[in-house]
Amino acid sequence: MIGALPNASALSRRAAHARARLFNTRTNTALSIVAIVVGGALAFLLARFILFEANWGLVAINRKLFFVGSYPPDEAFRIWIAVFITAVLAALSYGLWGGRLRPYAIAVGVTALLILTLGLGTELRIEERQYTEEIQSASGQTTTVSGIERELVFDRGWAPTWLYAVSLGLALPFGAPWLLMAAVFALLVVGAMAGRRLTRWKSNPILLQSIGAAWVLLIPVVVLLQVGVGVDKWESAFLDLLVFAVGGFFSFVIGVFLALGRRSPYRAISVASVTYIEVVRAAPLLVWLLFATFLEDELGPVGEAFSNISLTYRVMVVFAFFGGAYIAEVVRGGLQSIPRGQYEAADAMGLSPVEKYAVIILPQAIRAVVPAIIGRFIALWKDTALLAAVSLVNTLEKAKKVLGSQTDIAEGAFFEIYIVVGLVYWLVSYLLSRLGGAAETRLRVGAR
Amino acid sequence: MATESKREIVRLEKVTKRFGDFTALNGVDISVTEGEVVAIIGPSGSGKSTLLRTINQLEPHDEGRIFFDGMELTDDSRTLTKIRAETGMVFQQFNLFPHLTVLRNIALAPQKVHHRPEQEAEERALQLLDRVGIVEQAEKYPGQLSGGQQQRVAIARALAMDPKLMMFDEPTSALDPEMINEVLKVMTELAASGMTMICVTHEMGFARNAANRVIFMDEGEIVEIGTSAEFFTTPREPRTKTFLDQILTH
Numbered sequence: 109m110i111g112a113l114p115n116a117s118a119l120s121r122r123a124a125h126a127r128a129r130l131f132n133t134r135t136n137t138a139l140s141i142v143a144i145v146v147g148g149a150l151a152f153l154l155a156r157f158i159l160f161e162a163n164w165g166l167v168a169i170n171r172k173l174f175f176v177g178s179y180p181p182d183e184a185f186r187i188w189i190a191v192f193i194t195a196v197l198a199a200l201s202y203g204l205w206g207g208r209l210r211p212y213a214i215a216v217g218v219t220a221l222l223i224l225t226l227g228l229g230t231e232l233r234i235e236e237r238q239y240t241e242e243i244q245s246a247s248g249q250t251t252t253v254s255g256i257e258r259e260l261v262f263d264r265g266w267a268p269t270w271l272y273a274v275s276l277g278l279a280l281p282f283g284a285p286w287l288l289m290a291a292v293f294a295l296l297v298v299g300a301m302a303g304r305r306l307t308r309w310k311s312n313p314i315l316l317q318s319i320g321a322a323w324v325l326l327i328p329v330v331v332l333l334q335v336g337v338g339v340d341k342w343e344s345a346f347l348d349l350l351v352f353a354v355g356g357f358f359s360f361v362i363g364v365f366l367a368l369g370r371r372s373p374y375r376a377i378s379v380a381s382v383t384y385i386e387v388v389r390a391a392p393l394l395v396w397l398l399f400a401t402f403l404e405d406e407l408g409p410v411g412e413a414f415s416n417i418s419l420t421y422r423v424m425v426v427f428a429f430f431g432g433a434y435i436a437e438v439v440r441g442g443l444q445s446i447p448r449g450q451y452e453a454a455d456a457m458g459l460s461p462v463e464k465y466a467v468i469i470l471p472q473a474i475r476a477v478v479p480a481i482i483g484r485f486i487a488l489w490k491d492t493a494l495l496a497a498v499s500l501v502n503t504l505e506k507a508k509k510v511l512g513s514q515t516d517i518a519e520g521a522f523f524e525i526y527i528v529v530g531l532v533y534w535l536v537s538y539l540l541s542r543l544g545g546a547a548e549t550r551l552r553v554g555a556r
Numbered sequence: 557m558a559t560e561s562k563r564e565i566v567r568l569e570k571v572t573k574r575f576g577d578f579t580a581l582n583g584v585d586i587s588v589t590e591g592e593v594v595a596i597i598g599p600s601g602s603g604k605s606t607l608l609r610t611i612n613q614l615e616p617h618d619e620g621r622i623f624f625d626g627m628e629l630t631d632d633s634r635t636l637t638k639i640r641a642e643t644g645m646v647f648q649q650f651n652l653f654p655h656l657t658v659l660r661n662i663a664l665a666p667q668k669v670h671h672r673p674e675q676e677a678e679e680r681a682l683q684l685l686d687r688v689g690i691v692e693q694a695e696k697y698p699g700q701l702s703g704g705q706q707q708r709v710a711i712a713r714a715l716a717m718d719p720k721l722m723m724f725d726e727p728t729s730a731l732d733p734e735m736i737n738e739v740l741k742v743m744t745e746l747a748a749s750g751m752t753m754i755c756v757t758h759e760m761g762f763a764r765n766a767a768n769r770v771i772f773m774d775e776g777e778i779v780e781i782g783t784s785a786e787f788f789t790t791p792r793e794p795r796t797k798t799f800l801d802q803i804l805t806h
Contacts (some may be wrong), residue, residue, distance in 0.1 A: 163752075452614055453651035457665040457717060458640035467664065472655050 157523070166521045167226045167528050170510050174223075174528060177343020177501055186337060187346065188288055190330040195295045203303015204310045204319070208549070212542040219535050223528060224289070328355050339420035343501040345532050347420070348492040352536070355427025356485050362428060363435025364474075368465065370440055381436070388433035393426070394494050400426045401498045423495060431488045438480045442473035475551040482544030486537045493533075503529055534539055562589045564626075565721050565752050566611060571620035574608055580606040582776040583620065588721070588754060593747040595763035595784070596756045598773035599799065604756040606722045607773070613645050613756070625720055641669050644714025648726040650706045652698035652713070658685070659694040662713045667715065677716075686713035688742050694736065704735030708742055715746075725757040760803065764788050772796045 130140040167174075176187055206213060240254040309315050330350065334342070342350060369381035388396070400422045403415050414422065446469055454464040474481070496505035507529045511522050564586045573581040579623040582601045588594055596604045611622060613629060613636055622629045624639045652661050662681035666672045670734050685691040688708040690701075694727060698706055707727055724743065728736045747753055747766040748782075757763060763770050763784060770787040772780045772795075780793045791797050 135664070138586065176773075447649075449647060449649050449651035450653065453645075453653070455614060456612055456640060456645040457713070458637060458669040459665065460668075463668050466713075468653055472653075475655065 126248045132415060151525025162524050163521045164226045164524060166510075166514075166524055170514075170525075171224070171226075173506055173510060173531070174344055174503060177341075177506055179341055179343065179346065180337065183337050183341075186333045190333055191292055192295060193326060193329065195292050196299045198317070198324060199296045199299025200303045200306075201319060201323075202357060203300040204306055204315075205546075205550075206300075206303075209542060212538070216535060216539055216542075219538075223531050223535070226528065260405055292328045297338060324357070327357055335345035339418045342420055345503045347495065347500060348489075348502050348532075349536070351420070351424050351427055351492055351495065352489045354424045355431055356488055358424075358428035359435055359484075359488065360481070362432030364439055364470065366432060367439035367443060370436065371443060385433045385436050388430055389437075393430050393491055394497055396426050397423060397432055397494060397498045419498065420500065423498065427488060427491070434484050434487075435481060437457055438477050438484060439473060441480070442475075442477035443469065445476050446472055475548075478544055478548045478551065482540055482547075485544075486540050489536050489540065503532055562591060565592075565624070566754070567623040568611070568612050569621045569623075570609075571607075571610060571617050571622060572616035573603075573610055573615060573617050579776050581610065581613075581617070584776075586771065586778070586780055588752060590720075590752055591750045592769065593751075593753045593767045594755070594769050594771060596754065596771045596773060597758070597760070597763060597799075599666075602773045603776040604711070604773050605725050606776075608645070608725050608754060608756055611647060611721075611723065612639055614645075619788070628779050641717060643720055643721045643723060644717055644719035646710050646714050646722070646724045646727045648704075648729050650698070650710045650730070652710055654698050654707055655695055657695055658690075658701070658709050661698065661709060662716045666716050681712070681716060684715050685709070687715075688712045689738075703731045704737060704738045707731065707735075707739045711739075711742055711746070720752060722751055722753045724753065724757065726758065728757070728759055758803075760788070772799065774799070 168298065176184075202209065202213060218354045237257045238254070239257050240252060243253055247249065331354065366381050366385060366396065369377050370385070371380045372381070377483050400414075401419060403411055414425075417425075450468055450472065451464065454468045459468070492502055493504050495502040496508075501509070507525045511525055564587055566586070567585055568586045570583045570585060571581055572579065572583055582603075582609060584603075586594075586607075596607065598604050606615055610617045611624070624635075625642070627635055627638065629635045629639060650724055652658075653664070656664065659678055659681050662684060663674070663677035666677040666680065667674055682691060683695060688707055688711055690705050693701055693705060693709070698709065701709065711722075711727075727743070728739050731739065736759070740759060743753075743755070743762065744766045755762070755767070765784075767784045770782055770784050771778055772787070772791075772793070774795055780787070780791065780796045782791070787796075788800070791800060
């Protein structure tokens with residue numbers, strides 16, 4: 109209508125849009141109403157739980173356990189160094205190439221902050237109470253027993269409870285390693301700004317290669333930082349991340365070689381590759397993990413040597429070889445999508461077989477299957493939940509232990525704990541998925 | 557003929573190639589000398605493409621001998637490396653590398669095979685792009701170019717190896733009609749510059765005007781070889797006459 113205020117017209121347009129999309133037929137209207145009622149109720153219950161009912165204090169006092177388990181506190185610098193390097197690299201890469209990732213980066217950042225700060229400010233206090241009780245024994249005598257009863261109480265003193273869930277930034281300084289956390293935050297901001305400054309060179313091959321190499325080197329550096337602590341000290345999210353990073357990286361390398369091996373003109377190599385892939389995929393990961401756990405010297409010197417390695421490393425090997433079999437099949441699909449003409453053109457210009465695959469075939473084959481590879485990585489990440497089955501203490505197992513051991517304060521609080529565990533799994537999965545999406549968009553440039 | 561005193565680039569002696577029971581090439585003899593432009597024509601399935609592809613061993617021959625610039629192609633991989641490094645091939649479907657820019661497509665082989673420094677290879681690539689008339693497309697990807705432009709990039713890519721012999725496998729067959737001429741123009745200029753060329757083609761105008769000799773193939777055999785003038789005006793073999801009648805009447 110002419111003369112209507114711009115705001116009103118925008119509003120009425122939105123209403124018209126909703127009418128057209130949600131209430132256009134009788135069935136659609138019914139479905140929409142049901143969806144709105146159910147969704148609204150769920151949102152209400154969730155909000156009520158998060159803000160008023162949840163006992164986030166339990167998360168607060170166990171946060172360190174969720175991240176690093178019972179890692180020796182004196183050695184914590186090893187983890188902080190790893191966190192610092194990762195933060196700088198992540199921020200630099202984001203500043204350089206992450207422009208389109210901003211909404212996802214915000215989602216990931218908010219979730220990370222939530223995990224880091226949920227319930228901060230809560231403190232445990234022991235309340236003491238004098239008590240006297242009369243006990244009647246079987247013989248009819250009455251004894252008076254008195255003493256002091258101690259009870260663990262969450263002190264939510266200085267602010268209303270619901271504030272803990274929302275005043276996260278304010279509460280940050282109250283955590284113990286708050287100075288280090290502030291340093292990480294500063295590194296993230298400075299790194300992202302530095303990355304922004306370097307945008308001019310974002311397509312420079314030397315910069316690309318050096319940052320790529322830094323990411324790859326990050327894994328051995330973090331593992332090397334652990335020398336002297338002992339891998340059996342790795343627990344919780346830290347353990348999961350390391351097993352996933354090492355296993356995922358090597359599963360990609362193994363997968364590519366297996367996929368190439370499968371197509372080798374040398375029959376021995378191709379048969380060996382196919383056999384390997386089929387055997388590994390024939391059993392669930394859990395079985396291979398148990399196999400790696402209980403494998404003693406049945407397999408002769410090789411088995412003996414293997415069983416002498418720390419279980420954590422053995423599990424990483426299993427993850428790499430198991431993931432490799434699946435990635436091999438994904439990459440094989442990519443290789444099959446490359447037209448014969450590409451091979452012929454590479455041959456006709458005199459490229460060696462290695463150059464042909466490294467420069468022409470594999471780059472095209474792998475970028476054709478980026479979504480499927482990311483899918484495999486996400487699956488592998490969530491497979492770290494299985495580590496509990498071979499008596500390694502992963503995030504999930506730690507949560508169970510917390511619930512089992514702190515019965516006095518954890519009573520009925522399993523929902524709070526598992527929400528945090530779920531957020532940890534979700535955070536990494538989502539990060540992988542969005543990174544994959546960004547890689548796909550970037551690599552699509554120049555696709556036919 | 558004056559060409560006989562010139563250096564022989566390629567010679568095929570009784571070359572035979574079979575795919576299972578099917579004989580694609582049956583005892584073919586050819587000789588091509590330096591600077592010569594040879595057009596190979598014939599119906600589809602007559603073995604024209606296979607003939608080209610045995611020369612750079614994309615299809616290894618089963619019988620007979622192939623000589624390239626005085627060297628026989630044998631099982632020794634060094635002969636394979638040499639022939640592929642010193643011949644350029646242009647395909648019907650272009651076969652450009654879609655994930656590399658036009659410039660990288662052209663500079664790649666000189667860098668990897670001839671070990672030229674990157675800067676030198678890319679400068680040369682730009683010269684070649686200028687020669688085929690699309691220097692402004694250097695930083696684009698093949699998928700962003702028209703078919704005719706892609707095929708000209710493919711020609712530049714083959715030329716980047718400074719080949720002694722250029723082979724064209726139906727270079728205009730996959731092109732829209734309005735793009736055929738831009739490719740033929742480049743090929744004609746190349747022929748005039750003295751490049752030794754073997755072209756499998758359906759473009760009779762090109763065969764008649766740019767080629768020195770025309771080879772007519774059918775069922776894996778060479779039916780007739782003649783200079784382009786006599787081939788089109790006075791063909792000797794009845795099969796040649798039938799073929800020419802079929803394609804030239806329209």
